[in-house]
Amino acid sequence: AEMGTLDTTKERERSPWQLNPKRALALDEAQRVFAIATGWAMRGRSSGAFRRARDGHLVLFGLATGGRVSELIAVTVDDVTFHSRGATVAMLRLKARGSTKERRTDVPIASKDADDLREWIAWLEARGAAGAFPLFPKDKPGGRGDGGTTHLTRWGARGAVQRIYEEAGIRRKGLGPHGLRHAVGGVTREVTGDARAVQGRLRHSSESTSEQYSRLTGDGIAGAAEASRAYLEGSPVVTPPVVAQLALPVAPPKPPVFVVTCRACGVKWSSRQEPVDEACECGSVALAWRQAA
Secondary structure, rough: OOOOOOOOOOOOOOOOOOOOOOOOOOOOHHHHHHHHHHHHHHHHHHHOOOOHHHHHHHHHHHHHOOOOHHHHHHHHHEEEEEEEEEEEEEEEOOOOOOOHHHHHHHHEEEEHHHHHHHHEEEEEEHHOOOOEEOOOOOOOOOOOOOOOOOOOOOOHHHEEEEEEEEHHOOOOOOOOHHHHHHHHOOOOOOHHHHHHHHHHOOOOOOOOOOHOOOOHHHHHHHHHHHHHHHHHHOOOOOOOOHHHHOOOOOOOOOOOEEEEEOOOOOOEEEEOOOOOOOOOOOOOOEEEEEEEE
């Protein structure tokens, strides 16, 4: 696919997520949004403009993880673990709409995305944030209101993302925070060429989908995340060996089943091998057989 477009032709293999052009960012739009969010995050931190910095980091975090808006706003400072190759975020999600059961999934992010996150957390901690403090608080830490101890709401997150969309010149009805998730799917598909990498990064929850990427390793997802980050910032992209890491075991072919009919008495039975040396219970060896469909 060419840069700046998402392939929607029926002849090409469809992505594992259903693309709605009105609610998805095209590839060039994703790059513009990434650039705007990066600028907002940096200038917001340096100038002390809390909302601008938070909005920028929220969008960068969405493009780094492919999280649903409910997942993004639920993350706390304690949920982020930094390591030598980047960071891992424990993202919380309800198992089903309206359910009270929860699950946590460790999501790897690229090394540069981890650097952005480290700077944002340091900025928050310098203002009193720690532990279970929201990664994206509603109010400025130590400031007015609740002092930054309340998580940003879904509507607050929507407003934050919309402000950056407008700055990037993107005004399209129906395009909200979920557009960032679609962008992650589109960019991942662009840099890996493998639909299973998209499934791994978007963490689809249905059993039928999970079976298709159950062999995806953490390194495979991390490699796709690194390549996606490079694509968004316009750097040279090294396509990760995702296809090799995603190789699924090939099930051995099932042996054929034959339906055998005795020409003498008409009795039928099934056999796992060609009944060349078999005989019917009536003693007849005059048999007819065919392979079952």
